[in-house]
Amino acid sequence: MIVFLQSVLSGVLIGGVYALVGIGLTIIFGVMRVINFAHGELVMIGMYLTWIIFTGLAIDPFVSILISIPAMFAVGALIQKTLINRVLGALPENQILLTVGLGLVLSNLVMLFFTSDYRILTTSYSSSTLRLAGLSVSTPLAISFAITSAITALLYWFLLKTDTGQGIRATAQDRDAAQLMGINVKRMSLLAFGIGAALAGTAGALISPTYYIFPQVGGVFTLKAFVIVVLGGMGSVLGATLGGVIIGVTESLAAVYISAGMKELFVYVLFLIVLLFRPAGLLGRSRV
Amino acid sequence: MLSVRKLSFSYGDLKVLWDIDLEVNQGEIVTVVGANGAGKSTTLRNISRLVKASSGEVVFDGVDLLRLEPHQVVERGIVQVPEARRIFPEMTVLENLRMGSFVKATRKDRARNMERVFTLFPRLKERERQLGGTMSGGEQQMLAIARGLMANPRLLLLDEPSLGLSPLLVKHIFEIIKEINRQGITILLVEQNVYQSLKIAHRAYVVETGRVVLSGKGQELLADEHVRKAFLGM
Numbered sequence: 001m002i003v004f005l006q007s008v009l010s011g012v013l014i015g016g017v018y019a020l021v022g023i024g025l026t027i028i029f030g031v032m033r034v035i036n037f038a039h040g041e042l043v044m045i046g047m048y049l050t051w052i053i054f055t056g057l058a059i060d061p062f063v064s065i066l067i068s069i070p071a072m073f074a075v076g077a078l079i080q081k082t083l084i085n086r087v088l089g090a091l092p093e094n095q096i097l098l099t100v101g102l103g104l105v106l107s108n109l110v111m112l113f114f115t116s117d118y119r120i121l122t123t124s125y126s127s128s129t130l131r132l133a134g135l136s137v138s139t140p141l142a143i144s145f146a147i148t149s150a151i152t153a154l155l156y157w158f159l160l161k162t163d164t165g166q167g168i169r170a171t172a173q174d175r176d177a178a179q180l181m182g183i184n185v186k187r188m189s190l191l192a193f194g195i196g197a198a199l200a201g202t203a204g205a206l207i208s209p210t211y212y213i214f215p216q217v218g219g220v221f222t223l224k225a226f227v228i229v230v231l232g233g234m235g236s237v238l239g240a241t242l243g244g245v246i247i248g249v250t251e252s253l254a255a256v257y258i259s260a261g262m263k264e265l266f267v268y269v270l271f272l273i274v275l276l277f278r279p280a281g282l283l284g285r286s287r288v
Numbered sequence: 289m290l291s292v293r294k295l296s297f298s299y300g301d302l303k304v305l306w307d308i309d310l311e312v313n314q315g316e317i318v319t320v321v322g323a324n325g326a327g328k329s330t331t332l333r334n335i336s337r338l339v340k341a342s343s344g345e346v347v348f349d350g351v352d353l354l355r356l357e358p359h360q361v362v363e364r365g366i367v368q369v370p371e372a373r374r375i376f377p378e379m380t381v382l383e384n385l386r387m388g389s390f391v392k393a394t395r396k397d398r399a400r401n402m403e404r405v406f407t408l409f410p411r412l413k414e415r416e417r418q419l420g421g422t423m424s425g426g427e428q429q430m431l432a433i434a435r436g437l438m439a440n441p442r443l444l445l446l447d448e449p450s451l452g453l454s455p456l457l458v459k460h461i462f463e464i465i466k467e468i469n470r471q472g473i474t475i476l477l478v479e480q481n482v483y484q485s486l487k488i489a490h491r492a493y494v495v496e497t498g499r500v501v502l503s504g505k506g507q508e509l510l511a512d513e514h515v516r517k518a519f520l521g522m
Contacts, residue, residue, distance in 0.1 A: 163390060170376050170387045176338055177374035182362030182391035182439060 006135050007256040008249055013141040015248020016148040017203050021221055022228030022240035023155065024199035030172035030235035031192035032088060034095045038079075038103035040222030042197050046072055046204025047213045048110055051121050054208075061121060062143055065205045069198050076197025077190050084193060085186070103218060111215040119213040126209050144206035151202060152241060155195075159237065168192055172235060200225075227271050233281030242282060246270070289314045289474060290335070290366075290443055295344035297327075297334055304330055306498045307344070312443065312476050317469050319477040319489035319506065321519065327498040328478040329371050332445050335476075336368045337361050348443070363391050365442035369449065373432040377421025381412055384420050384431055388438025397440060405434035408464060426457045433464065437473075444468065446477045450484065462488055482519040486510045494519075 025039045036042075046068055053064040083102065087095045129136045159165040171178040171188040179185055203221075211217070228247055232239025247267055254266035274282065290312040297305040305327050312318045320328050333339045335346055337358040346353040353361055376384050385405065389398045406413040409430040415423060420431060429449055436444055446465065450458040462484050469475050479485035486492055489506035494515060502514065509515050516522040 163386070163395070166379070166383060166387060167390055169379065170390075173376045173378055174374050177370060177376065178387075179338060179358035180336060180362065180368045180370055180374070181387045181435070182359045182367075183387070184357070184359040186357075 002134070003256060004253075007252045009132075009135055009137060010141065011249030011252030012245055013137065013145040013248070014252065015245035016145045016152075017206050017244075018224060018228055018248050019152065019241045019244025020148055020199050020203040020206075021225040022232065022244045023152070023237050024196035024203075025225045026229045026232070026235055026237055026240040027168070027172075027192050027199075028196040029229065030237075031168060032084065032189050034084060034088070035099065035226070036084075036193075036196065037096060037099040037222055038106060038218075039196070039200055039225050040218030040220065041103040041106040042072065042076070042200035042218075043204040043221040044110065044213075044215065044218035045075065045106065046201030047208045047211070047217065048114065048119075048204075049201065050205040050208040051119050051213050054121050054123075061123065061205055061208050062147060065147070065202050068201050068205050072201030073194040073198040075201070077194040079197070080190050080193035085189070088189070103222065107215045107218055114215065116215055121208045121213065123209050138210065140209040147202075147206060151199070155199075156237070164191070227267065229281075231271055231274055231281055233284035236281070236283045239281055239283035290346070290348050290476070292331070292335070293345050293347070295331065295334060295346060296342050297330060297339065298342050303342075304498050305334070305341075308495070308498075308500055310493050310500065310503075312474060314474055315469075315472070316490045317465070317475045317477060317488055317506075319479055319485040319492045320495055321479055321482045321485055321492060322495040323519075324480060326495045328495055329447050330498075331495075332368055332447050332476070332478055335361070335366065335445060359391075362439060363393070365440065366445065367436045367439045367441035367443070368445040369432045369436040369447065371447040371451065373425075373428040375420035375423070375428050375431055375435075377419065379420055381416045381418055381420065381423075381431060384435050385412075385438050388435035389440075391439055394438065394440045398438070401438045401440070405437050408437075408467065409434050425452050426454070429453060429457075429461060430464075433461075433468075437468070441473055443474045443476060446475060448478060448480060450479065450481045458484065482515070483510070486515075 021043055025036055028034065028036050049068045049071060050061045050064050053059050053067060054061055083098060087098050125139045128139045130139050130142055159169055167183045168188050168191060170181065171183060171185050175185055224247065228243035229240050231246065232243030250267050250270050251263045254263040292308055292310045295305055295308040308331055320331065322328050334341045335353065337353065337356055341354055348364060348366060351364065376387060385402060389395055389401060411427060412430055412434055415427065423431065433449065449461050453461065458481065465475060465477065466488050477485055486506045486509050492504065492506045492509050493500050494502035502509065
């Protein structure tokens, strides 16, 4: 029983970070109908940014998100303005080529400057654990989950309660009608990509104390984020949150009870089963 | 107030508007009537800048609208209530109304405008927490008009507000349009319901296959031989 609870708990904790990656992807998709296949690379950039700040300025990874969030927002906004904006309304295959290509360019640029060596970011608490109601929790995972929850709560408040946040949702629900409300949809797209990139970058920062950092790490996250978003329902923020946690828990349980090498297999089997019964995802239609 | 001169527009190689000329004066109800596909909605979409005109000009209070982005047109006081209502389906009635006053300058009047549209449409007040997508066609049309009014329009563009509604509701919607006009809002109404719209309009234009073929006072056109034959079945 302890083992079960233990693995569910670590699954939820890591799932929170997955959710962050998925939410970013789903917001971008919702507003622009573009699937960002370079999303994992944004996570990777976030990891490198954190690593550089840590090794260069000795700033703790969890503190450095104060720098990486605005920096990644700017990167996202720039990508939107210079690249994505040109393919809005274009054929889907053109959009896919653009974002897949962008991902390749980003990972190879990083490889050019930082080589393909695996980097490890070791903090004083990297391998320490906390005791929580009889269960042990990895300290960095617990901190990252607390930060993830705070950011997610803030994001929900923004999307549900502020004019700009509602404007982003309105744009996602009906782009033409949004324009007739006086909503500047180009600005909303810029914000959406900026927020998406900032969330991906934050996720990268949060996992950097517990993950290997290397140029190709993004591929894993793009795939994971895509599964999370489809599982939760394309465009649904709530769905992506739920999807992230479900994937995290599934991976964790499969790793403990079956085999760590086969955890991905169970994620995809679960994914297929859900789609079989709910083709639009768990929350294919929801308010956020 | 608004003047459209020699407006032309093509979807790719297909020209759908040919030198449209129309004029809307302060305080009027002007209607554009015509058959399905005549180019009525396309004219409104050009004024709101949802599509890019190929030539001509659209001037509103001395400003050439064809240089503006869609959101800037709304900021100048031209608000369109689109065809098929286009309610935000996953937002509540209140949220939909709030989006109506998205433009910064109108946010300070939000509470007052909310009050005003609830007086006009008491039904919406009862449904304020309901999701837009779950409402009936008539309720959605009320919400669409109410949402448009939230933006403090000086000129309200209404695209087929009676489409798909029951005869009783159609009558109600036309009453509402007259009431909104009495409150001082100028109206450009596009309709397939020729009889009802000519009855309430000060002036009217008849469009056929992308051209203005006839214009005059609403009452005059109601008596016009061509209009009676083509649209009223008399």
